[in-house]
Amino acid sequence: MAAIISSTFLSASLLLLCLLSASRKGCVAFEQPELAAETHHHNLQVSSLLPSSVCNPSKAVDKKSPSLTVIHKHGPCSQLRPNSDAPTHAEILLHDQARVNSIHSRLARTLNNVKETAATRIPAKDGSVVGSGNYIVTVGLGTPKKDLSLIFDTGSDLTWTQCQPCARYCYRQKEPIFNPSQSKSYLNISCSSSICGSLSSATGNPPGCSSSTCVYAIQYGDSSFSVGLFGKERLTLTSTDIFDNFLFGCGENNQGLFGGAAGLLGLGRNKLSFPSQTAQKYNKVFSYCLPSSASSTGYLSFGNSDISNSVKFTPLVTLSGGASFYGVGITGISVGGKRLPISSSVFATAGTIIDSGTVITRLPTTAYSALKTAFRQGMSKYPMGKALSILDTCYDLSSYNSFSIPKISISFSGGVEVEIALAGILYVNSPSQVCLAFAGNNDDSNVGILGNVQQKTLQVVYDGANGRVGFATGGCS
Numbered sequence: 001m002a003a004i005i006s007s008t009f010l011s012a013s014l015l016l017l018c019l020l021s022a023s024r025k026g027c028v029a030f031e032q033p034e035l036a037a038e039t040h041h042h043n044l045q046v047s048s049l050l051p052s053s054v055c056n057p058s059k060a061v062d063k064k065s066p067s068l069t070v071i072h073k074h075g076p077c078s079q080l081r082p083n084s085d086a087p088t089h090a091e092i093l094l095h096d097q098a099r100v101n102s103i104h105s106r107l108a109r110t111l112n113n114v115k116e117t118a119a120t121r122i123p124a125k126d127g128s129v130v131g132s133g134n135y136i137v138t139v140g141l142g143t144p145k146k147d148l149s150l151i152f153d154t155g156s157d158l159t160w161t162q163c164q165p166c167a168r169y170c171y172r173q174k175e176p177i178f179n180p181s182q183s184k185s186y187l188n189i190s191c192s193s194s195i196c197g198s199l200s201s202a203t204g205n206p207p208g209c210s211s212s213t214c215v216y217a218i219q220y221g222d223s224s225f226s227v228g229l230f231g232k233e234r235l236t237l238t239s240t241d242i243f244d245n246f247l248f249g250c251g252e253n254n255q256g257l258f259g260g261a262a263g264l265l266g267l268g269r270n271k272l273s274f275p276s277q278t279a280q281k282y283n284k285v286f287s288y289c290l291p292s293s294a295s296s297t298g299y300l301s302f303g304n305s306d307i308s309n310s311v312k313f314t315p316l317v318t319l320s321g322g323a324s325f326y327g328v329g330i331t332g333i334s335v336g337g338k339r340l341p342i343s344s345s346v347f348a349t350a351g352t353i354i355d356s357g358t359v360i361t362r363l364p365t366t367a368y369s370a371l372k373t374a375f376r377q378g379m380s381k382y383p384m385g386k387a388l389s390i391l392d393t394c395y396d397l398s399s400y401n402s403f404s405i406p407k408i409s410i411s412f413s414g415g416v417e418v419e420i421a422l423a424g425i426l427y428v429n430s431p432s433q434v435c436l437a438f439a440g441n442n443d444d445s446n447v448g449i450l451g452n453v454q455q456k457t458l459q460v461v462y463d464g465a466n467g468r469v470g471f472a473t474g475g476c477s
């Protein structure tokens with residue numbers, strides 16, 4: 001009898017809580033505490049956080065689309081350079097901040113200087129920063145084709161590789177440096193060609209001219225750069241997908257943090273980008289999956305034949321002054337199954353881009369602060385550890401065998417909710433420094449960036465033709 005009364009009383013108070021609670025989700029969580037604990041947390045072993053030192057390539061899945069294997073620049077699957085050369089996590093995060101600063105200044109400059117630019121044509125000096133946490137694919141260039149490992153970058157447009165005769169400087173790279181004079185299909189672009197002029201919008205710098213050959217220059221915010229001849233060449237993705245006259249930069253003066261990669265594959269939205277140049281075949285559709293760890297592999301595929309049925313799409317947004325970037329509309333964040341109390345105007349103020357080259361997601365100050373508070377509450381039984389560079393919410397799990405963390409999901413306009421994989425929540429330096437892999441912008445007016453850690457294991461689809469970006473969970477391991 002007493003039990004019945006108290007359970008009725010409990011139901012009544014739950015109902016009251018539900019009525020008072022603004023979010024229905026919070027209400028559901030109250031009703032089913034056991035279920036909530038299971039479905040709203042990841043439970044795992046501390047030992048599973050440590051990276052493997054051997055490469056475990058993902059099993060090849062039969063793909064209909066032409067597909068390239070994606071590897072992390074610094075992991076054991078990359079043979080770009082000795083592992084002893086790899087940067088520390090603190091260095092990676094520092095370079096990541098340089099990339100973010102340069103994206104912010106690129107967008108802010110265009111916003112603030114609209115009048116000035118029209119009158120004086122100040123070239124934007126900052127391009128995107130190559131940064132450190134980047135992913136590599138291998139493509140073939142020239143006839144006969146030479147394999148080259150390129151960093152793929154949705155935040156920039158021009159594809160380039162180092163070229164002989166390295167008139168000024170070439171940094172060390174894994175493969176032999178491409179030599180256009182040994183290829184039957186290489187052609188220079190002449191200065192008088194209209195396509196030469198399109199370099200301005202793709203690189204932020206007007207073209208130069210050297211003995212009537214068009215010269216490009218692209219400068220990245222961390223003072224990396226590539227300068228050289230603008231040419232066209234046969235680009236081979238797979239034996240069936242070959243593109244003649246692909247416009248690219250043949251870099252004879254190159255410096256920076258490319259970490260042994262031969263150059264960059266530009267996947268942005270400008271007309272010189274790879275998706276634009278191959279639009280006839282792939283209709284500006286590509287997708288990738290970034291592996292959960294640097295000791296595994298993912299894929300980059302082109303065209304729409306391998307897009308998972310479970311992909312959910314959100315509209316692509318074009319940010320003012322950021323026509324090359326893929327903008328998306330974040331509407332909310334949930335931690336442990338509960339929607340954070342963040343007004344959607346917080347995300348709408350500056351907007352968000354999705355970027356393959358930024359490591360850590362940057363949120364508006366207000367949104368990050370709400371996320372951090374909720375995550376810390378969910379982790380309150382674990383001792384905090386030292387901050388790691390830009391990551392201020394770290395835990396010392398060295399005395400635990402197993403632990404549990406709240407799940408995080410991000411909602412996008414169009415009613416799309418994407419659960420971030422476990423590998424997308426934590427950035428692990430060591431068991432005593434396991435950090436929440438998100439950071440806040442300094443200012444709510446800076447654009448938010450959905451970084452590559454949070455994209456891990458998702459199939460991310462860029463559909464430039466239909467103006468949408470899609471996500472499906474479980475794209476790779």
Ligand SMILES: *[C@@H]1O[C@H](CO)[C@@H](O)[C@H](O)[C@H]1NC(C)=O
Nearest residue numbers: 186187188210211212213229
């Ligand atoms: C391209 O232009 C450069 C510089 O003008 C020249 O040295 C080179 O021979 C040209 N290559 C071809 C294939 O025309």
